[in-house]
Every structure is written in C-alpha cells, then in structure tokens.
Amino acid sequence: xxxxxxxxxxxxxxxxxxxxxxxxxxxxxxxxxxxxxxxxxxxxxxxxxxxxxxxxxxxxxxxxxxxxxxxxxxxxxxxxxxxxxxxxxxxxxxxxxxxxxxxxxxxxxxxxxxxxxxxxxxxxxxxxxxxx
Numbered sequence: 001x002x003x004x005x006x007x008x009x010x011x012x013x014x015x016x017x018x019x020x021x022x023x024x025x026x027x028x029x030x031x032x033x034x035x036x037x038x039x040x041x042x043x044x045x046x047x048x049x050x051x052x053x054x055x056x057x058x059x060x061x062x063x064x065x066x067x068x069x070x071x072x073x074x075x076x077x078x079x080x081x082x083x084x085x086x087x088x089x090x091x092x093x094x095x096x097x098x099x100x101x102x103x104x105x106x107x108x109x110x111x112x113x114x115x116x117x118x119x120x121x122x123x124x125x126x127x128x129x130x131x132x
C-alpha cells in the first residue's frame with residue numbers, strides 16, 4: 001500500500017499490486033500529493049493514550065460516588081462540612097478513595113503504552129470502599 005495526503009489533508013491509500021489502482025497512484029504523484037510512509041492511520045502516541053485514558057479515571061470515580069447514591073464525586077465530598085455525621089463520614093471516605101485512585105492513576109498514566117484499552121487500564125484501580 002502507498003498512502004498519499006492531498007492538499008485538504010485527506011489521506012488515500014492505493015495498492016500498487018492492483019493494476020486498476022496504478023493510475024490513481026500516478027495521479028497522486030503528478031498532483032504532488034505528499035506520500036505518507038508507514039501504515040495509516042498512524043499509531044497512537046503515549047500522549048494520545050494518556051489523553052484518552054485520563055477521563056476514564058474521572059468517570060470511574062464518579063461511577064463510584066453514584067454507586068453510593070451521589071450525583072458525582074464532587075457532590076459526595078461536598079458533604080464533608082454537613083451537620084449530618086453520617087454524611088460527613090461518607091464524604092471523608094469518598095475523598096480518601098478519590099485520593100487513592102489518583103495516586104494509583106498518575107504513575108500509570110505516565111507510563112501507559114499506546115492502544116491500552118480502558119478496561120485493561122482500570123482493571124487494577126482501587127475498589128470503591130464499603131459505605132461507613
């Protein structure tokens with residue numbers, strides 16, 4: 001396969017082993033389209049993997065708070081100054097768990113490999129604690 005990028009930044013691939021595609025290759029060359037080497041689309045970079053996986057941590061933390069009946073982690077931890085002692089305990093537990101999750105996630109995000117799936121990434125995340 002040979003890949004060419006046109007002036008509109010669109011990439012087209014043509015198989016030079018298929019005779020009917022040879023004229024398209026020649027047209028791309030004649031039009032001075034940039035030939036793109038390697039496979040297309042290009043593989044994910046580590047930074048792209050980090051950017052893709054980081055929101056999954058936030059979602060998982062929010063899911064944990066929702067499993068306790070809160071709208072989000074922000075809602076759960078906002079009860080830390082509540083006059084209700086049970087809400088305060090829950091807020092403290094959620095806050096502690098959120099800290100544990102991010103302490104777990106940050107080094108893993110910094111060393112994640114491209115194309116890591118969300119499921120594989122989150123597989124060892126600290127579990128939601130039991131309600132106090």
